Amino acid sequence: MNSTEASKLPEILRQYEAEILSEWLQHQLSSMKLRSSLIREADLREQSRKFLAHFGHAIRSGDDIGSSSWAEVRELLADLSRTRARQGFTPSETAAFIFSLKKPLFTRLREACGNDIESLAVEIWALTELVDTLGLLTAEAHQRSREDVIARQQQELMELSTPVVKLWDNILALPLIGTLDSERTQVVMENLLQQIVQTGAAIAIIDITGVPTVDTLVAQHLMKTVSAAGLMGADCIISGVRPQIAQTIVHLGVELGSVATKATLADAFRLALRRLGATISRTDPAR
């Protein structure tokens, strides 16, 4: 938009704002017939009106699109893309919001330029460049908000998959599900240590029934957790070692040190109770 002194666009926008808005809305509504469940017409009208107002204002300033006079437009677009991404619009539907503005604007430009083909071409090129840049902005914002959603879900998944359960006085259980990478080990470790402090547990049972494979790295992560718990004064028992995993561990020559391991959580629990000097007994059914 460097040739602003020649451009008729600011004047057109000022003069025909209402007409452009209604044409644009009609265009948007007809192309989004199927998605009317996702957004209300009133909302769309409000969004479009606001955008057009900011757009006209920014264009009249005659500045470059990266400048501060476009800040409001960019913000509005980013906000809109975020909302639409959350509402379930596809990226192309989101970008269509801005691209559908081309048609009413082009129509006005053609009317304004009349027979002057030369200047019409210049105007259209400038406008296309502008609208495309804005369209790319929406696509980018849409993408970013989708990535945010994925990151948040990953975080939630991580927190959900590492619960620490209190089994008994002074006995905690940590059922691990899924592969242990270093990031998850960190979360697991922090959760476990925090719970040890809170509950004052003396024994923690780490159940690896849900861990699909144990390689040297996973074993190393496990041992880290065990030694960290040990530093806090809690003993660890590893349970849920499946036959295949026992075989892998021995074949790989993984050193589990002096950590007690058991095949099932029940065995580990029994061992923990014995260490604490507690017993479970069956009441006589004849009584």
Place this chain on the structure above:
Amino acid sequence: MDRIPILKMGPFLLVTIQVDMHDRLAMMLQEDLTGRIAAGGATGVLIDISSLEMVDSFIGRMLGEIAGMSRILGAETVVVGMQPSVAITLVELGLSLKGVRTALNVERGMELLRASVDESEATYGGPGSQR
């Protein structure tokens, strides 16, 4: 220059670290503590690090060394009250304090010390005997 106080509780020595440990302080503690064990014939040392927020490899190694020295002088060492973040740091540094006994809090640490003293009495027939 402040010093870390060493309190005597019966046959045990109690060290509570309440300031940021720097290297000089750690060295001094090592000297003071070994001196006190040798002089008083303590059978157990309890180091409370619950207010220690930060450790580096040096402090980690010092804790291990103090335990080793105490053992040679005939006293069992228990480190109590380690913060989760400190434990994680030590593990990441590769220092798992082998040979140092740990407990969650002072109470548990005392129990552990008493148990170990009882055990050594049963085995060797006298308090303070070499292990």
